[in-house]
Amino acid sequence: MPHVAAVRRLSLRTRLALLAAAGAMLVLSIGALLLYRDVSGELSRAITDELTVRADDLAASLDTEPITPAPSSVVAQVVTPSGQVLAPAGLAPVLTADELARAARGEVIVDRAIAGVGEHARLLAQPMRGPVGEEVVGVVATSTASLAEARERLTIVLGLAGPVLAAGIGAAAWFLTGAALRPVRRMSNEAATISMAEPGRRLAQPAGDDEIAELGRTLNAMLARIEMTIAHERAFIDDAAHELRSPLAVLRGELELTADDPQDAEAVAQGVASALEETDRLARLTEDLLTLARADAGQLDPGDARTELLGAAEECLRRLPHRDGVRIEVSGEPVTVRGDATWIHQIVTNLVVNAERYARSRIVVTTARDGELALLVVADDGAGFPAALLEQAFDRFSRGDGARTRSGGGAGLGLAIVSSLADAVGGTVRASNGPPLGGACVKVEVPVAGP
């Protein structure tokens, strides 16, 4: 709705001040109405009470002859039911015919202009007994000018005081809200100037332990998390660029050498073969980086397919080219896990390729079921993970020697990808040294596929 949108465009401070003023106005209006009713009612009752007393006096005085109403500010008259004024003699009747008829039956109170009393007046008429017991109507009337004046004065005072007080409360709310929101405004201004060009910069923490201080702490914690994520991304991009530059350097070198001496057929053939190898290396690397980027974005989807782990591992190893001199044995019990065969192949391939780099002569691949978990273990008889690397074995770009082992061929992404793939199906990976073959051992645990 347009007016809601218009209110939302106002600052919080303005909205709170307006709300306080409106609330104050409502409360003051109700208060003023109640006060008006009470004061006005009280004054009115006092006038009626006075008339009642006068009427009683008049009734008492009817026993005397002749009828002489006591002189006072109250006009008194005694009339017969037919309208004839008995006293004071010679005056026009105060009551109208209708009022007289009603007064003959019971007490009547009427507010109206009365000749000789004033514009604002009240009369009280009631049946009485005359000196000889005849039925008469006694009328007493008095001015209500003071009541009207008091009402008018109350209306003016309350009508003016309400809005003035409400405006005052609104202004007070404006200043108090401004003071309360000042730290928020300061943090907002500071936050607007923070950029990732100044890592480590934080908002000034407001003093105290109130909601504003908590907001400051929360925002600073958020900045720290964002900064960590960005640093992580930058490091990943930096590492990825480095990994891509190395094969590019070889590719470029091979092409330059071939171009320098195109007549040397053997050198050209060797250069082209090497360039093709580097192209494959770049393609594999790009694919690995994409897999990790998808894992970071939570887009690795194993799908609803299920695969039997032992069969998939055997199939994968049949297809994988092997390093001479290294025997690979596969054994274990069949167990079905979530994910398609490609998923399992990628895990097995990465683990076996990594093991082949370091194995002396033997690699064992075993599968097993442990309750609701399926286990895949790949172990070799090499030197194992360096102790310092054991904790970071699944980190990206982590490699066995703290630098590149180009002769090994890995960019340090294989185990990181295994970890991401296992993680995507709710599994875990662990690296250790020792049993069963004395070298490195990687254990993948993933939940068994449900029925």
Place this chain on the structure above:
Amino acid sequence: MLGSTNGGGLAGRRVLVVDDDPKFVRIAVRRLERAGYDCVTGESGDHALWAVADQQPDVIVLDVMMPHPSGIEVCRHLRADGWTGGVVVVSARSSPADRAAAERAGSDVFLGKPFPLDDLVSAVGRLIARDRRPA
């Protein structure tokens, strides 16, 4: 190009190329040999230190990211030992910080991979010419 780099009496000028990527070593060596240099190779930091002592190269071409010790460590070590030959550092990491680290370690030229092989040849040529100049 070959003529110009090969014509300055380069026979006997020896270049040590150290990188853990054998393909890159082969390419660099081939290009430097075409330019007329004698080349020896190594694939780790330890090889580099041993080869400098054993082969007495005029210039060494050092990769940074190598098995222990790194190219930067090798360079620092050689300079600390008083070795005055030319050092060309080549690295796939070529940020200003990487370049500054190489310079602080005492290298003469930094080449970020991938680079034209002619840049390597001319860098090696400049360093040899510098060393031949009388002090």
